[in-house]
Amino acid sequence: MHFTDVPPWPVYGLGVAGRLAELVESGTVFDYAGSGAVRELEEAFSRHHEGRYVVSFNSGTSALYAALCALGVGAGDEVIVPNLTFLASASPALWIGATPVLVDSGLSDASIDPAAVEAAITERTRVVVVTHLFGNPVDLDAVAAVCDRHGVALLEDCSHAHASTVDGRSVGQHGAAAIWSIGAGKMVSGGHGGLLVTADAKVRDVALLTGHFKPRTRTDILTAELRPYAEFALGGNLRLSPLSAVLALDHLTRLEELSAQRCTNVAIVDNYLAGLLVPLRPPAPRVNRSHFDLVYLLPSQLLTAARGDVLKALNSANVPAGAPSTRPLNRVLGAMRPLSTEPTRPLLHRLGTLGAAAPPDVRLPNSTELHDRMLSLPANWLHEANPAAAHSLGAAVARAVRPLVEGVR
Ligand SMILES: Cc1ncc(COP(=O)(O)O)c(C=O)c1O
Numbered sequence: 001m002h003f004t005d006v007p008p009w010p011v012y013g014l015g016v017a018g019r020l021a022e023l024v025e026s027g028t029v030f031d032y033a034g035s036g037a038v039r040e041l042e043e044a045f046s047r048h049h050e051g052r053y054v055v056s057f058n059s060g061t062s063a064l065y066a067a068l069c070a071l072g073v074g075a076g077d078e079v080i081v082p083n084l085t086f087l088a089s090a091s092p093a094l095w096i097g098a099t100p101v102l103v104d105s106g107l108s109d110a111s112i113d114p115a116a117v118e119a120a121i122t123e124r125t126r127v128v129v130v131t132h133l134f135g136n137p138v139d140l141d142a143v144a145a146v147c148d149r150h151g152v153a154l155l156e157d158c159s160h161a162h163a164s165t166v167d168g169r170s171v172g173q174h175g176a177a178a179i180w181s182i183g184a185g186k187m188v189s190g191g192h193g194g195l196l197v198t199a200d201a202k203v204r205d206v207a208l209l210t211g212h213f214k215p216r217t218r219t220d221i222l223t224a225e226l227r228p229y230a231e232f233a234l235g236g237n238l239r240l241s242p243l244s245a246v247l248a249l250d251h252l253t254r255l256e257e258l259s260a261q262r263c264t265n266v267a268i269v270d271n272y273l274a275g276l277l278v279p280l281r282p283p284a285p286r287v288n289r290s291h292f293d294l295v296y297l298l299p300s301q302l303l304t305a306a307r308g309d310v311l312k313a314l315n316s317a318n319v320p321a322g323a324p325s326t327r328p329l330n331r332v333l334g335a336m337r338p339l340s341t342e343p344t345r346p347l348l349h350r351l352g353t354l355g356a357a358a359p360p361d362v363r364l365p366n367s368t369e370l371h372d373r374m375l376s377l378p379a380n381w382l383h384e385a386n387p388a389a390a391h392s393l394g395a396a397v398a399r400a401v402r403p404l405v406e407g408v409r
Pocket of ligand 1: 085192
């Protein structure tokens with residue numbers, strides 16, 4: 001088996017191509033009213049989240065931007081963000097003129113550390129963003145308690161965690177709002193797209209005003225005080241395409257099956273790697289049912305520097321393993337050079353300033369050290385109901401890493 005022939009994802013079920021063809025043939029390739037497949041997707045996602053309000057967007061990044069606007073973030077505010085997350089958890093704060101403040105992980109599963117969140121809160125903090133990294137739910141009770149104590153809003157970025165649960169409840173229901181990317185290789189993917197979930201009608205309506213101007217706002221605004229804004233709204237056209245909605249609906253309808261396939265396959269790989277690599281997974285009762293990225297840690301007896309040798313051994317065995325593509329944001333920002341020629345473009349200037357002020361690794365020791373010990377296996381192998389592929393992958397990884405790991409015992 002050649003692990004370099006990675007099976008494609010996203011792939012879709014029978015019938016999806018026909019539904020897309022119907023939309024194309026009827027010219028239903030846009031939707032300014034929030035109807036048809038877009039409405040269907042929002043309603044289906046709402047049923048997955050205890051009937052909460054759902055607003056769709058053209059990307060997870062747009063959903064994050066709308067969520068920050070809806071939660072009252074303004075220029076000069078601070079938004080707390082995990083250091084280990086995709087850059088879009090932080091970047092929309094910049095568009096508003098707010099400052100992302102990077103916070104370290106705990107050591108057990110790389111999630112944001114609630115104590116570090118509390119230490120970072122100032123009188124300018126408006127929102128704490130948490131990311132359920134690689135599908136691992138963060139300790140929501142602990143972070144929510146910190147947010148409540150300080151009167152700041154909790155925003156969950158569930159882009160890696162479409163099927164993840166805490167005590168049997170889907171993530172995304174513990175804070176003021178939550179967003180999911182439904183783009184690219186996510187477990188539920190419309191190609192491009194994002195969804196925002198909230199129990200608060202006003203948050204939902206401001207999100208709608210931010211990304212969906214008329215005619216949808218004319219009919220859909222629930223809170224009376226916001227209706228006068230319906231005509232002009234904030235003018236943002238951040239809508240989901242109905243074609244993307246059809247694609248995402250196919251995955252959402254099969255979410256249980258897709259999650260079960262992944263969990264079965266991951267358990268097989270884990271079994272081969274027991275005692276060799278350490279799975280980066282949360283302790284019960286937080287449950288990762290998405291396994292967005294299949295990440296393991298080097299065992300403690302191996303020096304961090306050995307990751308290069310382990311990756312070389314894996315790549316020689318045709319296993320395309322690497323460091324996770326989600327990199328510590330302090331390093332991503334710190335690698336930027338300030339653009340001294342751009343003082344007249346405030347956004348670029350702010351980006352340069354943020355890069356220059358990026359905290360060094362020693363101030364974010366857990367997230368940076370953990371990232372240096374992480375190995376990401378080709379998770380696309382594990383989407384399909386194909387245990388043979390999981391057995392081959394597990395056996396190949398075990399064969400490649402055993403001499404290196406056992407050699408240092
Ligand atoms: C954690 C996280 N948040 C946000 C996003 C942004 O989503 P999108 O690419 O749909 O804009 C991503 C995308 O990969 C992500 O991984």
